[in-house]
Amino acid sequence: MGLSPREIAIKLLININENNAYSNIELNQYMNKDMDQRDENLIRELVYGVLENKLYIDYIVSKASKVKLKKIHPNILEILRIGIYQICFMDKIPERAAVNESVNLAKKYGHKGTIGYVNGVLRSISRDKEKYMNIDNMDNINYISIKYSHPKYLVRRWIEEFGLEFTEELCKENNKRPFLNIRVNTLKINKNDLQDVLLKQGIATREGKYADDCLIVDNPNGITALDEFKKGLFTIQDESSMLVSQIMNPKDGSKAIDVCSAPGGKATHMAQIMNNNGLIISRDVHNHKIELIEDNAKRLGINIIKTQLYDALIKDENLISKFDYCLLDAPCSGLGLIRRKPEIKWNRKEEDIKALAILQLKIIENAKDYVKPGGVLVYSTCTIEKEENINLVETFLNKNPDFKLVNIQDRLKNKDGLNTLNQGYIQLYPHIHGTDGFFIAKMIRRG
Numbered sequence: 365m366g367l368s369p370r371e372i373a374i375k376l377l378i379n380i381n382e383n384n385a386y387s388n389i390e391l392n393q394y395m396n397k398d399m400d401q402r403d404e405n406l407i408r409e410l411v412y413g414v415l416e417n418k419l420y421i422d423y424i425v426s427k428a429s430k431v432k433l434k435k436i437h438p439n440i441l442e443i444l445r446i447g448i449y450q451i452c453f454m455d456k457i458p459e460r461a462a463v464n465e466s467v468n469l470a471k472k473y474g475h476k477g478t479i480g481y482v483n484g485v486l487r488s489i490s491r492d493k494e495k496y497m498n499i500d501n502m503d504n505i506n507y508i509s510i511k512y513s514h515p516k517y518l519v520r521r522w523i524e525e526f527g528l529e530f531t532e533e534l535c536k537e538n539n540k541r542p543f544l545n546i547r548v549n550t551l552k553i554n555k556n557d558l559q560d561v562l563l564k565q566g567i568a569t570r571e572g573k574y575a576d577d578c579l580i581v582d583n584p585n586g587i588t589a590l591d592e593f594k595k596g597l598f599t600i601q602d603e604s605s606m607l608v609s610q611i612m613n614p615k616d617g618s619k620a621i622d623v624c625s626a627p628g629g630k631a632t633h634m635a636q637i638m639n640n641n642g643l644i645i646s647r648d649v650h651n652h653k654i655e656l657i658e659d660n661a662k663r664l665g666i667n668i669i670k671t672q673l674y675d676a677l678i679k680d681e682n683l684i685s686k687f688d689y690c691l692l693d694a695p696c697s698g699l700g701l702i703r704r705k706p707e708i709k710w711n712r713k714e715e716d717i718k719a720l721a722i723l724q725l726k727i728i729e730n731a732k733d734y735v736k737p738g739g740v741l742v743y744s745t746c747t748i749e750k751e752e753n754i755n756l757v758e759t760f761l762n763k764n765p766d767f768k769l770v771n772i773q774d775r776l777k778n779k780d781g782l783n784t785l786n787q788g789y790i791q792l793y794p795h796i797h798g799t800d801g802f803f804i805a806k807m808i809r810r811g
């Protein structure tokens with residue numbers, strides 16, 4: 365007999381929490397087209413629910429358990445976590461069933477002592493949920509950290525940077541599940557026609573708020589299995605990420621380079637905007653990811669992308685001043701993507717931010733030299749950390765007076781919540797813009 369949905373959820377959680385695996389990759393590996401939709405939904409709900417609320421759940425465990433959190437065996441801890449998630453955060457599952465299912469799992473994955481232990485902890489919580497869920501006497505940082513399950517260092521940084529109310533709203537939003545966004549491949553179909561085609565397949569979509577090529581999908585089940593996806597009529601991309609190429613706006617027939625390109629979301633969008641005419645050099649340092657760019661370009665019917673395995677930390681003297689456009693979509697802390705990949709909260713460390721900013725500065729110092737006089741340099745990240753974003757751009761501009769930020773007002777029809785467009789950059793936040801957290805700056809090299 366195959367594994368039950370709860371067992372699968374536990375296996376996935378152990379791999380994500382113990383081995384730093386990525387939630388979306390792990391989930392996709394376990395899901396197959398024969399799986400019952402309700403089982404798939406339950407697995408997703410349990411995995412994402414536990415990752416989103418892990419700190420709060422562990423706080424509840426520590427109140428109810430005599431055994432210290434660190435001493436609980438990983439299998440048993442995950443059994444408790446999914447049990448508590450069902451009891452305290454879901455209303456679809458009867459509490460008694462949640463306890464019994466967890467005890468059954470403890471029978472399979474624990475020993476006699478742990479069966480009684482799991483039963484005892486979960487029954488106590490179920491009897492007095494309010495008591496166990498109450499967050500006792502805490503200062504703002506600790507309270508927000510537990511209530512919205514974000515590491516303390518992030519809450520502290522964000523309160524210092526953005527204030528208390530902003531931080532609480534941001535953390536709350538980070539625990540909500542975002543809608544899937546797709547990008548219309550305008551080389552093959554227009555937006556309205558794609559909406560009609562998808563609706564015939566039972567998939568309703570609506571337009572994005574900011575990105576011209578964005579559609580928001582309410583119920584994306586099975587969308588990548590559709591022929592329309594295989595034929596390249598659309599691709600999966602967040603609206604914020606689509607704004608990068610929209611803001612860059614590369615001209616038909618021009619020459620562009622994307623120095624950190626895999627899996628090619630923005631490079632293929634650039635190609636779309638260029639009408640598949642010109643040249644885009646797409647580079648990445650990881651060999652296995654180069655293939656992803658090639659697969660995406662092929663599926664989308666794009667043939668102006670030339671991939672190259674290349675480390676952006678090494679300056680390529682052969683490419684100096686060769687390009688009209690250069691994109692640096694930098695490796696970053698990814699803290700704008702917590703809604704999609706909640707494990708980022710647990711895998712990212714505060715010291716990473718500084719280290720990444722050093723790396724980003726090194727890469728932009730190389731990338732800038734590939735831009736022709738009069739050409740465009742776009743810098744983007746999927747984080748909300750100033751150190752990796754506007755502060756980094758300002759440091760770069762101070763060292764490189766031949767570059768300046770350019771007004772990007774004309775690149776977005778909807779300017780809601782975007783008051784830095786005339787200064788040449790935008791910073792998006794999930795709770796304000798409804799997109800991933802993202803930063804985009806557009807600079808030109810003086811002619």
Ligand SMILES: C[S@@+](CC[C@H](N)C(=O)[O-])C[C@H]1O[C@@H](n2cnc3c(N)ncnc32)[C@H](O)[C@@H]1O
Binds near residue numbers: 605630647693695
């Ligand atoms: C934010 S992702 C790029 C996403 C891509 N632009 C897209 O839209 O699909 C950053 C990429 O940088 C690559 N990378 C990291 N360090 C690099 C380096 N030193 N040189 C080149 N690529 C690098 C990573 O492999 C990753 O694919």
